[in-house]
Amino acid sequence: MHFLNRITLQTPESVELEFLLAGIGNRSLALLIDYIVWGSMLFVFTMIVTIFNQLTTGIFQQIFGIQANLWFRAIALMIFFLIYVGYFVFFEVLWQGQTPGKRYTKIRVIRDDGRRESIQQALLRALLRPVDDLLTIGFFLILLGKQEKRLGDIVAGTLVIQEEYLVAPNFQVSSQGEEFVAQLLETANIAQLKPDDFALIRDYLQRRKNISPKAKAELSLNLARQTRTIIDLKKLPPGLTADVFLEAVYLAYQRQ
């Protein structure tokens, strides 16, 4: 959508890359999911440690002596602290700029020059996270800034972008459409069809299964009429539906 912020980056090889910025909505949702996952991890860890401690105190003391409990608690506390501090750093480094929340919302942290995020950036972002969360400073910076950078992003030199996927066409073409292609290539002027017209037909065929029957009937008829005019087809075989016609045009365009 043209309402989402875009950014064009120049790589060191002076290749231009265009990215869609993540946006405040996706980032808020990602943060909420991360806080839930993070909180659950800390909670589950504390529970396990407590239960484990209760069960093994006697055994540990027998083996390691009276100090065992203290050691156990110290180690547990250290691991707790590691999870507490390291959650975002760990995932952002391991998953190349993603955390569970970011992965779910299909967003990713990259560097300002388009390279993948490394441990320095992840650390800086994580260190400044509490500052950004305080008084929701980060929220307003993302909301109002053109590049949607919170303090952590400004200092670390990172951007948060959306991952865009192009879905390859994966629809079925009926056998009638297949049969009509040869005739179409002979009698009609398929070359008149422009890439944009073709893209429209392809999009329609791709998405028609989700479109309600009433809207679909109207839309396919409109498209078929226009396409027929463009490719200058004089005679239509009897009993040909708009959908089959469009399928045939779709195939013919690729085979001309």
Place this chain on the structure above:
Amino acid sequence: MLSQPNIQPSQPISPGNVITIAIAVYRANLKTYFRLALIAHLWLCIPIYGWGKYVAISGLISRLAFGELIHLPENVEDANRKLNQRVWSFFWAATLSTFFVFCGFLLILFGSLILFAFIGGLIGFSGIIAQFFSRNATVMITLVIITLILRIAWIVFFVLGIGWYYSRWMIAEIPLAIEDGISGKQSVDRSWELTKSSFLQIQGILLVWVLVSSPLTIWVSNILQIVLKTTRSGLNLEKPGDIIYILFAITMSIFLLPFWQAVKTVLYYDLRSRKEGLDLQRISAQFSQKADQLPLSDR
């Protein structure tokens, strides 16, 4: 050269993007929308007709936002003139959807209560019988745990039920504002029809809406509390504080109305794109050079 849509509309627009797009539309037209929201709130003071006007002006904001989304921005006066004739339809649509939501709320509340009370009763009864045969502590503990799980299940069931049911009527007035020649009742019906099988997307949108609008409200209300505390200790006056608080709440309500309308409009645009091929119709209309006739009225 016509631009192709660059988000694949066979996929729903993600909840996060719905909110981001809505904010962008609102920001680009901040003054206009805010002024309209202010006027709408003033109309609220007049019963019945004023309430209809409130919904109609909310619809007007949606109509303008929709024009932005389809690249055919409409003049405020023209749109206003059109929608002014539909004030009673708006009132009717709002009344109808509110009534449906209210009834559904009661139905889900009591339905789930009865259902879960029944299950709970069965479990309790079997527990008593079990107790009768063997006086065992584990039976009691199991019962307590099951009852607890049952209560949580009821809350989840209830919240999801209400969330689902509300989402079906959420965009009740939007079709009336954007499509031509439909009645208030038809508009409400279309909301039910369009939102079918989009449960997750809409719940996600509601969640992100709460997330994104809360920093604003929390933040400003905190400042307000600090200010109020100082004035209270300094002047020791209860009344002015209350008045400021009410004024603040109204301002927030005015400020958030266009945001909420924009969110619903983006959802409506997305639903119509996916379920009726609205964007394909639009591009196809551009090809045949009748772009001015098509998008706003397809019936």
